Amino acid sequence: MNNGNPTLPETGGTGDVLPNMIGRRKFLSYVGLAASAVTVVACSKDKNDVPEGAINLGSGDIGILNYAYALEQLEAAFYTQVIASPYSGMSATEQALLTDIRDHEIAHRNFFKTVLSGNAIPGLEVNFSAINFGTRDSVLATAKAFEDLGVAAYNGAGQLITSADNLVLAGKIVSVEARHAALIRDLISNGSFADNTVVDANGLDVSKSPAEVLGVAKAYLKSVLYAGNLPTS
Amino acid sequence: MNIHNILTEIEKTDPEVYDRLDTRRNAMRSFASFGGKVALAAIPLALGSMFKKAYGQTTTGIAGVLNYALTLEYLEAEFYTMGASSGVVPAGTPAVGAINTIRDHENAHVAFLKTAISSLGGTAVSKPTFDFTAGGAFGNVFTNYDTFLAVAQTFEDTGVRAYKGRAAELISNNGVLTAALQIHSVEARHASHIRYMRKNRGANVKPWITGKDTGGIGSAVQASYDGEELTTQAGVNIAQIVSANAASESFDEPLTATQVLAIVNPFIKK
Numbered sequence: 001m002n003n004g005n006p007t008l009p010e011t012g013g014t015g016d017v018l019p020n021m022i023g024r025r026k027f028l029s030y031v032g033l034a035a036s037a038v039t040v041v042a043c044s045k046d047k048n049d050v051p052e053g054a055i056n057l058g059s060g061d062i063g064i065l066n067y068a069y070a071l072e073q074l075e076a077a078f079y080t081q082v083i084a085s086p087y088s089g090m091s092a093t094e095q096a097l098l099t100d101i102r103d104h105e106i107a108h109r110n111f112f113k114t115v116l117s118g119n120a121i122p123g124l125e126v127n128f129s130a131i132n133f134g135t136r137d138s139v140l141a142t143a144k145a146f147e148d149l150g151v152a153a154y155n156g157a158g159q160l161i162t163s164a165d166n167l168v169l170a171g172k173i174v175s176v177e178a179r180h181a182a183l184i185r186d187l188i189s190n191g192s193f194a195d196n197t198v199v200d201a202n203g204l205d206v207s208k209s210p211a212e213v214l215g216v217a218k219a220y221l222k223s224v225l226y227a228g229n230l231p232t233s
Numbered sequence: 234m235n236i237h238n239i240l241t242e243i244e245k246t247d248p249e250v251y252d253r254l255d256t257r258r259n260a261m262r263s264f265a266s267f268g269g270k271v272a273l274a275a276i277p278l279a280l281g282s283m284f285k286k287a288y289g290q291t292t293t294g295i296a297g298v299l300n301y302a303l304t305l306e307y308l309e310a311e312f313y314t315m316g317a318s319s320g321v322v323p324a325g326t327p328a329v330g331a332i333n334t335i336r337d338h339e340n341a342h343v344a345f346l347k348t349a350i351s352s353l354g355g356t357a358v359s360k361p362t363f364d365f366t367a368g369g370a371f372g373n374v375f376t377n378y379d380t381f382l383a384v385a386q387t388f389e390d391t392g393v394r395a396y397k398g399r400a401a402e403l404i405s406n407n408g409v410l411t412a413a414l415q416i417h418s419v420e421a422r423h424a425s426h427i428r429y430m431r432k433n434r435g436a437n438v439k440p441w442i443t444g445k446d447t448g449g450i451g452s453a454v455q456a457s458y459d460g461e462e463l464t465t466q467a468g469v470n471i472a473q474i475v476s477a478n479a480a481s482e483s484f485d486e487p488l489t490a491t492q493v494l495a496i497v498n499p500f501i502k503k
Contacts (some may be wrong), residue, residue, distance in 0.1 A: 052264050097440070102484060103476065107479060107484075110474040144361065155414045162404075171397040171417065172484040175421035176484065183425050183429060191426075193425060201420055203341030207411050
C-alpha cells in the first residue's frame with residue numbers, strides 16, 4: 001500500500017559514548033560490523049534534516065522512548081478499535097483476553113507519554129484502512145503482526161538505550177508484549193506461540209532496528225515519523 | 234559472511250588493530266571454537282569480545298551473568314527433556330508438540346550460552362544435578378500433568394524475571410545484551426503458552442501475571458511472584474490509567490540473583 005508518505009530514512013547515529021582509545025568514526029564502523037556484519041560505516045549523513053511535516057522522534061534515550069511511545073500508540077489504538085467493534089463470533093474468553101491486552105497497551109502508551117512529558121511526540125494519526133475489524137482473521141493477523149513487531153522492536157532497541165533504568169523499563173514491557181504475541185498466535189493456531197518464524201535455531205527471538213520496524217509500521221500510520229536522529233549503537 | 238573480510242575492513246579503519254589484538258592469526262582464534270549453526274549468531278559476541286580485549290574493557294562480569302543464565306537454562310532444558318520423555322504429557326494432544334518446542338529452545342539456549350561464554354574468554358559452569366521434585370514438594374512432577382505444568386509455569390515466569398534482573402549488567406556489550414533480550418522474550422512466549430495450557434485445563438490463570446497471583450499453584454511458588462504486584466513504574470501510578478490488575482499485568486518485574494537462587498535452590502541436589 002502506498003499512502004503517499006515519504007520513505008522513512010535510514011536511522012542516523014549520534015553515538016555519544018566512545019572508547020577513549022579510538023575515534024568516533026572508527027568506533028561506529030566497528031559497531032556497524034558487530035551488529036550486522038555487513039555495514040562498514042554506520043553513519044555518514046546529515047542528522048537533522050527532518051522532512052516537512054514529519055514528526056521527529058528525537059535523539060538519545062528520549063528518541064528511543066518516543067519510538068516505543070509511537071509503537072504503543074499504534075497498538076493501543078488498534079485494540080481500542082478491536083474492543084469497540086468486536087469481530088463477528090468473538091468468544092467471551094477472547095473478548096476478556098483482548099480487553100486485557102487493550103488495557104496493557106493503554107498503560108504502556110500513557111506511561112511513556114507521562115515519563116516523556118514535554119519531550120513526547122504528539123498523538124499519532126493511524127491508518128487502519130487495510131484492517132477488517134469485522135473479521136477474526138483480519139484482526140488476529142494484524143494483532144500478531146503488531147505484537148511480533150513490538151517484541152522485535154524492543155529487542156533491537158535495548159542496545160540503543162544508555163540509561164540502565166530505561167533498559168529495565170523496556171525489559172519490563174517487552175516480556176508482556178511477548179506474552180501477548182504468544183497468546184495471539186495461539187488464538188490463531190494453538191502451538192504457534194514461538195514457532196520457527198520468530199525463534200531461530202539458537203532459540204533466539206527476532207530483533208529489528210528502528211528503521212526496519214518503522215518501515216513496517218508506517219503502513220498503519222498517517223503521521224510520518226522521522227527516525228534519523230535515533231542512536232544507532 | 235566472511236570473518237577475514239570483516240578483519241580486513243577493520244584494518245582499513247584502524248591500521249593499528251593488531252597492536253591491540255596481537256595478530257590476525259590470534260584474532261582468528263577467537264572464532265576457532267565456533268561450529269555449525271551456533272557460529273553465525275555468535276559472531277557479534279565474539280567480535281564484541283575481541284574489541285573488549287583490544288580496547289581494554291573486562292568481560293569477566295558479563296561472562297558471569299551468562300553463567301548465571303546458563304544455570305537457569307540447564308534447569309529448564311533438563312526439566313523439559315525429562316518431561317517430554319516421561320509420558321507425563323498426554324499423548325496425541327497438541328501439548329506434545331508445545332512441550333517439545335519449548336524443550337528444543339531451552340537446549341538451544343544452553344548450547345548458545347556455552348558458546349557465548351567461551352567466546353568471551355570465560356568458562357561455562359557445569360550442569361548441576363537437579364531434583365525436580367524439590368525435595369518432595371512436587372513429588373509427582375513427572376507423573377501428574379498438572380503438577381508438571383505448574384512447575385513449568387514457575388520456571389518460565391522465574392526465568393523471565395531473572396533475565397530482566399541482570400540485563401543492565403550487559404549494557405556495555407551490545408551483542409550480548411541483544412542476545413540476552415532475544416532469549417528473554419522467548420522465555421516470555423513460553424510462559425504465556427504454559428499459562429494458556431493451564432487455563433485451558435481449568436486453572437484460574439491468564440497468559441500474564443496478575444498481581445502476585447500464582448495462578449492457583451500456591452505458596453510453594455509464591456517467591457516467584459512476589460513483587461509482581463507493583464503498579465507504579467518510574468514514579469508513574471499506572472493504576473490511575475487502567476485497573477490495578479491491568480496495571481500489574483502490563484509490566485513484568487525483575488528478580489535479583491539472590492531471589493532467583495533462593496527459588497531455584499530447592500531444585501538443585503545438595
